Amino acid sequence: MRVLVLGKTGQIGHELCKLLDSKDITYDAPDRSELDICDAVQLQSCLKHYQPTIVVNAAAYNNPVMAENEPSRCFAVNRDAVAELADLCNRMNIILIHASSYRVFDGEKQEPYSEKDPTNPIGVLGTSRLQAEQQIRERCPEHIILRLSWVISDRRPNLLRRQAEQMVKHREVYVTPDQLGCPTPASDVARVIVAVLQQVNCGAKAWGTYHYCASEPVSESGFAEIMIAEASQFWELKVRKLIMAKMDSREGFKPPANATFHCTKILNTFGVHARPWRNALSDIIRLYHEEQKNN
Ligand SMILES: NC(=O)c1ccc[n+]([C@@H]2O[C@H](COP(=O)([O-])OP(=O)(O)OC[C@H]3O[C@@H](n4cnc5c(N)ncnc54)[C@H](OP(=O)(O)O)[C@@H]3O)[C@@H](O)[C@H]2O)c1
Incomplete structure (x- = not known):
């Protein structure tokens, strides 16, 4: 097995390289100086x-707010480059494992999403993710x-870092009570990818689309309460009050309210069990705190 990881400096790429090591x-x-995935040559x-x-x-354009203002850049990275990659993988007999997102759904469903649910993305970023998936299915x-x-980790913009930054700086922090997700440590995503790639390398031909998230769904505001308890071990937090805000006040448009998944298919096919995210929280915060101290 020879694995090529794209997006090594990202949350998932970084943890995946650590685990492969x-x-x-x-x-x-290769990092971006060696490979811009938008450059077909x-x-x-x-x-x-x-x-x-x-x-x-695991290379991607990931900013939902900026994507609304620069859709062509977002589609170039998330859809067009992925289409080219899928074509090349198919022609060169390479298996393609691609990270996609809950943003292919509108989040209106009241239950966790399964792979069979109809997609209906909101906004440019979600649309680019869905179109990338369609390109892969057609081409490879x-x-x-x-x-x-x-996805949460000590690197790059994500829910955990965003909340920690706010809690350190402000007495009042805005959170949404009606947005539900499963904060999944990037290291856990890496574990799942390695489990899958070892099995496809051994001949499992279980091609298709799978959902994975950590167990224990939580609202953004519920996550903030847990963050206050955990992060106060590392920082003198300024936050005194969580203000319940409307979902659309942060991204400028309504992000999917429900980002939770059924993970039965990946369990039944690859034997991958969903792990709880809480155990990993303290370690991630500690690493982020160390990074802040050193900067
Ligand atoms: N973050 C989330 O909450 C989340 C949620 C669900 C699904 N996902 C999926 O997981 C995947 C990876 O997410 P992540 O959070 O690990 O992303 P991330 O931390 O934003 O990292 C993105 C990676 O892509 C690289 N990249 C961007 N444009 C590139 C280009 N043109 N050529 C080469 N490399 C490029 C970045 O390189 P630089 O360091 O040079 O910028 C970075 O290594 C995405 O496909 C996303 O759909 C993420």
Whole structure:
């Protein structure tokens, strides 16, 4: 197995490379200076150079607010580059594992989403994710699309860092009580990707779309309450009050209210159990705190 990881500096890419290192699995992970995935020529020569048997695509445009103002940039990274990648993987007999998102759904469902639920993205970012999935299905039959809920880690913008930053700086922090998700540590996502890639490498031909999120759904405001308890071990927090805000006040449009998944298909196919996120929270906050101290 030769793995090529795209997006090594991101939340998921970083944790995936760490885990592959610890498991002695051979991989390559070019950074953006070596490969801009929007450059078709670079993409092709990169695949020719590294000759992977499996590509994990964790490279993405991820800012929902900016995506509304620069849709062409968002579609170039999230859809067009992925379409080209899928074509190349198909032609070169490479398996493609691609990280996708709850944003392919509108979030109106009252229950966790399963893979069979109809998609209906809101906004540019969600649309780009759905169109990427469609391109992969059309162009590269040997693929795994892994849809994820909220991803948290000590790096890059995410719910945990955003809340911690606010709680350190402000007495009042705005949170939404009616947005539900499963904060999934990037290290847990890496565990799932490695479990899947080991099995497809051993011949499991279970191509298709899978949902994964950590167990225990929580609202953004519920997560904030837990964050206050955990983060106050590391910082002198300024926050005294959580203000319940409307969902659309942060992103400028309404993000999906429900980002929770049924993870039965990935359990039944790959034996991947959903893990609770709470146990990982303290470690992630500690790492983020150390990074802040060193900067
Ligand atoms: N973050 C979430 O809450 C979340 C939720 C659900 C699903 N997901 C899925 O998980 C995937 C990865 O998410 P993440 O949170 O790990 O992302 P992230 O932290 O934002 O990292 C994105 C990665 O993509 C790279 N990248 C962006 N544009 C590129 C380009 N043109 N060429 C090469 N590399 C490029 C970035 O490189 P630079 O460091 O150079 O910018 C970075 O390494 C996404 O596909 C997303 O759909 C994420």
